[in-house]
Amino acid sequence: MMWIDTIVQGILLGGLYALFAAGLSLVFGIMRLVNLAHGDLIVLAAFLILVMVSALGLNPFVAALVAMPLMFAIGWALQFYLLNRTFGTDILPPLLVTFGLSIVIQNGLLEGFTADSRRIPVGGLDSASVALGPINVGVMPLLTLASAVAVIIGLNQLFYRTSLGRAFRAISDDPVTAGLMGIRPKNIFATATGIAMVVVTIAALYLGTRANFDPTIGPARLIYAFEAVIIGGLGSLWGTLFGGIVIGVAQTFGAAVNPEWQILAGHLAFLLVLLLKPRGLFPRAVD
């Protein structure tokens, strides 16, 4: 019984990691860019929601809705004015610029909000739980997983059912020919990053409501997200969800054995997958 409970909690935790990872997966799939500031942007969004909740007295879910267009604009501008300039044959500039950005965001947040731990209050919701057969699951973790699934479905619809999604795929296949179709890479990339930041805002809502956070926890979220993306296979959104769940389950099992092993167990699961299936569990056919 205890094992089933551990697995269920792990899957629910995996939902959170999948939310961290979905934006990273999206951006990588389209422009092969890895944003080392991804985790810090999640934390930034969490502070944005927190400010709206505490200053304007908004409900956290409403605050997240308000934060979404703001984060979209931040992502759009970041990509259009900064990251687009780093593209070229050399991988150094995008990596080092996003690494610098990570340091800038972290320390900007430290300056603005100090290193204190915060939490976004959600009323009684964080202690509410429902009985699923013999085990109790928290309402917030359940909502997290449901949101992750919804985000993945939404992104897949966008990718495979809309004209924008076709442009995303075309540009990742062949940017020059995409230009002949009238697709403007800079705008498309900016839009993609904007959308990734909307997903980041959803991730931030659950990051901030389920546990304490402070300005320095971004890099660890980036690492979990990255592990989920690699486990799932580059460019596969459902794979990313599965990868998040693998990390989540590994962590809860690790924690069940010894609380100090939680994080380590997640990393080891990642290394194991890398060892056995270097291209991830669900690699995309065309690369």
Add this chain to the structure above:
Amino acid sequence: MTDASLTPWKVETRAKASATFAIVAALIILLAFAAPLFVSRSVLQDLFFILTMLVLAQNWNLLAGYAGLVSVGQQAFVGFGAYAMFALVILAGLDPLAAILLAGIASSLLAVPTAFFLFRLQGAYFAIGSWVIAEVVRLALAQLKMLGGGTGTSLPREATRDMPALKLVGELFGVKSSGAGDILTYWLALLLAIATIGLVYRLLRSKQGLGLAAVRDNQEAARSVGVDARRMKTLVYLAAAFGTGLCGALIYVQKARISPDAAFSVVDWTAYVIFIVVIGGIGTIEGPIVGVIVFYILQNLLADYGSWYLLILGLIGIAIMLFAPRGLWGLFAERTGIQLFPVRRRLTGGTVTPSKKGGPHG
């Protein structure tokens, strides 16, 4: 670009070796070794900091600037080297000096399995992968209760005090053991910095180094002149692990107190190092030297501003990457044509770089 095969590739060395620089360098080195005679302990400690950061920066530059391996996980080797040294001193009762050398070797041994994992990842994923490895090593070492677990431990006083080398230095300068410790670690850092620069210089001027530059500039062309990129990159990765681990051990002999969070700090051992190299100029030996000086000045100017300091450092790094990707030294060298360490070999011919007119859009 299949046309690349049409024009044969040639390799050129722009050898503008400066004899005057060699003389000046020799004088500076002499002066540096004599420094303990005329500078205070606190200056010596600052110089130690500068030299060790320079060693870390040269190692990272070798990885990223020459081999194209952008690692954000070099703290793995700083921390592992430091912990290996602590283990050898505390658990095996070794002399710290011997332990430093063994710690370097231990670090390069750690690099064997990590290379095995990391080389499955490309480009940006290599970067985050290296970070994961550093986290794994940190979390694993934090489990070792005999080395203090998560809270860390200190070097036993008698281990450092009874070092034969320390006694010698103490008698030579007529100072107490703590002062002698500073002199000794300073000298070691100086030796390490000179050795690192010397070895990197020699590596880059050798046939292997030539291959490395070729790989960085143009994978395809490198293959056509018969360079095994993967083997070169692995060798560089192991060498950088050795140098970084050695340096980490030396830093922690001086600090004498270790904890997993400090020894594996991504800010201290990787972020600072990256900024030093980027600001100074990536892909040159001079760059990290210029970078570490600028870094030290900035640190002293901004030390009182807390997180503003890192924020500004980050902004400077971004600005340099965007507007002067070859760094301060690159700007200087471009204007003057001066090269202190003439190793920049370039493949000439073959490639076609689009010019303004008639170049592709975007």
Add this chain to the structure above:
Amino acid sequence: MALLETKGLTASYGDFQALFGVDIALDPGETIAIIGANGAGKTTLMRSIAGILANQPNAVLFDGEAIGALPAPDIVARGIAMVPEGRKLFPSLSVEENLLIGRYGRAVAGHWSLQTVYELFPILKERRGNPGTALSGGQQQMVAIGRALMSNPRVLLCDEISLGLAPVVIKDIYAAFPRIRAAGASLVVVEQDIGQALKVSDRVYCLMEGRITLSGAPSDLTREKIHSAYFGAGA
């Protein structure tokens, strides 16, 4: 006035100059062919017009407007579409999606739509759900042409559409040209197959080492003239 015109067009790849002052003109409703040996600069000329390579603004005129310096999306939006050399279908898009994306930068009403493209090349309708790259070479070429037509272009640039295809397939594809012309597009056809070029075009330009060496109506050109323009006088 010509619909599309290049005036003293030059183009370089780095230090290597590929075009040296090329002048061509395309009148409304006309089809011109560009012929020339391998490496003559035909593709470079197409890429310059399509905006993949940037030029002096006045080097390319479309409807009197200087478009030489505009990037590709701005060129498509004005009504110049290209069927690139080597077809260049998007592997992650299905046949139908490859066609649909042809409208991305210019979704104007006109003769061409999914339905009319499927009527032009019925086989594509059968294979609409397949990935573009799963098709035979000839079918892929049809997708590439259909994709360009989806923007209802006023000028269609075709770069070596017969490349690597069997003669019967080439015949099938060129059989579609009268309908493409009838729907209102003017055509620039790049061909290495001189016979084919003479058959489809109203006028021919011969390009050699980045320069126009011959031009005229097919009926005015003799084999000898073409031969020397193609390979150089000494050949």
